[in-house]
Amino acid sequence: MKSDYSYSVSVVYNNYPWPENPSEKQVKAVEAAGQKVLDVRAQFPDSSLADLYDPLTMPPALVKAHQELDRAVDLCYRPQAFPSEAKRMEFLFELYEKYTAGLFEKEKPKKARKKAAVAD
Structure with missing residues (x-):
């Protein structure tokens, strides 16, 4: 297997950190919005x-369904919209760092041992 990125049904939701404490209502809103995307497709x-995701010909109903899904997901993270895609990414990376803090121990650099002098 090559080292290219791989996406599948079993890992797609592991590609970004899920919100810390979404309410049941928020989770259901994301599920409903996700189902709407599938229904429009x-x-x-x-x-x-x-064809469906060609930026020049994407059906308006699919664009709208994705916007609604994005809004539902964003509301799981915080009550206000992200002002830009860059701010959303910054937030997600900070959350990832929070989730993974302490998971990876830094290795201490190994000291080079001195070789014993060899007697001739």
């Missing part, structure tokens, strides 16, 4: 994902 059975 199903309206285009003859289109491939490449």
Whole structure:
């Protein structure tokens, strides 16, 4: 297997840190919005994902469904919208750092041992 990025049903939600304490209502809103994305995709059975997600021809209903999903997910993290994509990424990286703090111990550099003098 190559070392390229790999995405699958079993790991896609592990690619970013999930919010710390989403409410049941927030989780259900994300599930409903995710299902809506799938339902809108199903309206285009003859289109491939490449067709559906072409930025020039993406169906407006799919764009809207994704915007609603993004909004539902964002509200799980904080009550106000992120002002930019960069701020969202910054927030997610900070949360990842918080989640992983202490998981990886730093190795202490090994001191080079002095070789014993060899008698001739």
